Amino acid sequence: MVLPVIAGVDGSAESLAAAEWAAREAVRRERPLRLVHVWNWHPRQEDGELANAAQRHLARRSLRQAEERVRDACPGVRVYDEQVEGPATPALLDAAERAELLVLGSRGLSGFTGFLVGSVALGVVAKAARPVVLVRAGEEAEDEHLPADDGSASTRTGYRDVVLGLDLGDACDEVIEFAFEAAQSRRARLRVVHAWQPPSAISLGPGDIALVDDPRRGEEWQGFLSAVLQVWRDKYADVEVVECVPKDKPSTALVRAASGAGLLVVGHRLTERPVGPRTGPVTHAAIHHVGCPVAVVPHG
Known part of the structure; x- marks a missing residue:
């Protein structure tokens, strides 16, 4: 069907x-x-x-x-x-x-x-x-496309980036696949963003990244992101992928990354909540503050 x-x-x-x-x-x-x-x-x-x-x-x-x-x-x-x-x-x-x-x-x-x-x-x-x-x-249709050489709006140019906000602690296949499919169908670049913040000594637990300097910690997150995306890069070999691991609050980083994008993709975990419909803070920020179309992809 x-x-x-x-x-x-x-x-x-x-x-x-x-x-x-x-x-x-x-x-x-x-x-x-x-x-x-x-x-x-x-x-x-x-x-x-x-x-x-x-x-x-x-x-x-x-x-x-x-x-x-x-x-x-x-x-x-x-x-x-x-x-x-x-x-x-x-x-x-x-x-x-x-x-x-x-x-x-x-x-x-x-x-x-x-x-x-x-x-x-x-x-x-x-x-x-x-x-x-x-x-x-x-x-408008022109908003999905890059501007022409003279800066004017056009539908004859390539598509703007698809941006994927990815939580490496909850990296779900459904969300990643949706973003890759969207980029492939548009022949657009896929920009994958995972924002991180330095942990405090109290919040660190077994298996967490140690309290090292920020450049080293950023490299660790970059390595994690690359590892998660490798199977998808292999599957969608024709999709250009850019990986971004800014040190920032996730919602702030995602809103900033979506500026100038053609589509933003975020995930939403389906859970039973006791009081009314809710979305997570990053999804909440995206649907309220991002100007381009926002795709919210549910997952278990």
Whole structure:
């Protein structure tokens, strides 16, 4: 069974940008594109047949608008649409189960919304068993590509880097493979980032890197990263890989590394948490502060 790329659409600028990005990704992956509108994007509307009819009308309009934009941007994409009933988060989680990946619009840090990426997107990212890509409003095809020689935007140039944020203490195959596949499909360079901080004497345990000088410690982390990536370099021999091991707070290093990137890939461990949906601090920083599309890849 060929799984589609799915984009959630609601008529917002963010979701339209997400739909267009999803169409380009579907073409790269040779997959169909499925546009999904969930009725219950705004659950406070009054009950009754009139409200239901209004929601169906809005759904059709949102889907038609998204489909027109997608077909203009990617005429060759195979696209179909669907209306489903909410609530939105469980409906999109259900859709993600039958998707190659799910693409959603994301506000990030914009205007007075502050740290609100959107409760629906956050809920989906925290619980989805399939990769979720978050796309900002205004994302265009040219943004995935390097600028032309004169500095102007272009789709005729090569792709910008794919950046992978890798925790060497929790290096999961699913996350690494997603990043290598993304780089290969774009013929882009893959930049792998593992940030480290000097341990304190109290935090050191058996098997930890000893309290040596920082240059030596950086070399140790560089060696670990190279060892982890070697099997993937062999498998994806045509992908250029750059390894980075900055001495910095992981979330800070990743946000900095993603500046100018075409795609950021981070992992998210699926765990049962007692109070609501949560993401780790690095994933949290990425989805709120990084301007390029962010792929959150779940793992066990």
